Amino acid sequence: MTTATVSPFRFFDLVADEVERLSPTMIRVSFAGPALGSMESAGRDQRIKLFFPHPGQDAPVMPDDDGSDWYPAWQALDPAVRGIMRTYTTRTLTRDPDRLVVDFAVHGETGPGSRWALHAAPGDRLSTLAPIVAENVAYDFRPPAGTGWMLVTADETALPAVAGILAALPAGVPVRAWIEVADAGDRLELATAADAEVTWLVRGEDAPAPDALRAAELPGGTPYAWVAGESATVKAVRRHLVRERGIDRRAVTFTGYWRRGTTEDQLLAAAEPA
Incomplete structure (x- = not known):
């Protein structure tokens, strides 16, 4: 008998709904999405993967996968068209309404994340791979017992x-x-x-x-x-x-x-x- 393994991560489609310039090199983007109610976060330094569209695309091209075997599925796509993957931190994940907030450190037009954030506007679309359980392996801040x-x-x-x-x-x-x-x-x-x-x-x-x-x-x-x-x-x-x-x-x-x-x-x- 084979037991299916449920991944603690899945893909989510994101739509930018607010963009705010926090400082000369930091831009905050708030995202909405119909399924964000099932996204979770451990807080602290919670990592997520963001997938950016190539120039000329309205949204990133993503694998037909629920996230359980995401990396081989993403890797198998043509690099010229697949979503461009970068690692970011969940700044906040809130409820009522469901919102994911990500702060982008920008450094000009030299990288896909910085370039996207500099031109971001409400309605722009990204995808993310994010946890669906609060306790997950994608955060590192774990002080041991006895820390003073x-x-x-x-x-x-x-x-x-x-x-x-x-x-x-x-x-x-x-x-x-x-x-x-x-x-x-x-x-x-x-x-x-x-x-x-x-x-x-x-x-x-x-x-x-x-x-x-x-x-x-x-x-x-x-x-x-x-x-x-x-x-x-x-x-x-x-x-x-x-x-x-x-x-x-x-x-x-x-x-x-x-x-x-x-x-x-x-x-x-x-x-x-x-």
Whole structure:
């Protein structure tokens, strides 16, 4: 007897209904969709896949699949027409009405996500692969039992995840955060009940995150660190925390959201043959 496996993720069609410029490099898009009532989120740094149309398409071309075997189905489509896949963070998922909000870090016309967000308008269509169960494997912020305080470093690409993390933390939890952004106007209000001290680093004006962290006096006790952003910077921060600060490597979650000089398409192409 064969037991069917139900995927915790599925495809959703999205329609933009509100577009807001938050800062020089951040655009917020609110999406509606007839099936968003079944979408779930763990909050924090919940990852989703967004699929963008190619120029000239009204909507992304997607596999005829419910999401249970999505990657081979997407991979089998012609790359010249299939939806262009990128990874983003669920900023918020709300009910009554059902809305998915995604914040886009924009950097000109050089990438499909940035290009789409810069020109986004109500009625524009995307697709997403998102969870249908709140507890899922697509988030990384998981402080272990016994954590005394939190350390967070990020750049603007991980700012939506930082906002989700801070919003999810209970009152009084000590947090030290360093966030590197491209422009002073990118410093956003981050709502939290935690006892959070946020240091904003403006690229080209302030010390980069590894240097700023190296010069900082950190609290005592047992930390949990969440580190995200450009891959080389993430590695440098992790190396400092583990080797120089002596933080248990098992208490450091690190994720390269992007790699300087490399597109996600190139990373996918390199990984697929392996």
